[in-house]
Amino acid sequence: MCIFCKIINREIPSNIILENEDFLAFHDINPKAPVHVLAIPKVHVDSFNEVAPEIMKNMTKFIQDVAKEMNIDKSGYRVITNVGENGAQEVKHLHFHIFGGAKLSWSHLSDANPKSMI
Numbered sequence: 661m662c663i664f665c666k667i668i669n670r671e672i673p674s675n676i677i678l679e680n681e682d683f684l685a686f687h688d689i690n691p692k693a694p695v696h697v698l699a700i701p702k703v704h705v706d707s708f709n710e711v712a713p714e715i716m717k718n719m720t721k722f723i724q725d726v727a728k729e730m731n732i733d734k735s736g737y738r739v740i741t742n743v744g745e746n747g748a749q750e751v752k753h754l755h756f757h758i759f760g761g762a763k764l765s766w767s768h769l770s771d772a773n774p775k776s777m778i
């Protein structure tokens with residue numbers, strides 16, 4: 661069983677922010693911003709590549725609710741999901757990073773030439 665499935669099953673402790681029948685949101689163990697929350701579906705899906713649009717419909721609302729719960733909906737935030745090798749995905753259970761609580765930078769993503777595919 662993957663690490664996030666274990667968090668869902670309470671086999672691994674986490675700091676939960678919001679939960680319903682289908683989704684769970686908890687603080688990232690290694691935060692990269694004052695607010696760094698992970699939102700996940702309770703059903704195991706490897707990544708964004710495999711997720712059904714029907715799940716994303718309710719996932720969208722859940723992420724919006726997390727932003728409200730963390731009081732960052734008005735000040736602004738960033739939603740990221742890493743996919744696969746080049747996306748630097750470490751945990752193979754679909755998760756959305758929700759960052760906020762401060763002005764976020766938007767700069768260095770890769771050492772490769774960003775114009776090489778244009």
Ligand code: 5GP
Nearest residue numbers: 663674686687688689690742748749750751
């Ligand atoms: P990824 O690189 O796969 O997009 O992000 C995985 C995230 O999960 C990382 O930000 C990492 O800090 C977080 N993480 C990994 N293991 C745990 C854990 O056991 N508990 C919590 N709360 N976060 C975790």
Ligand code: ZN
Nearest residue numbers: 662665704753
């Ligand atoms: Zn899982």
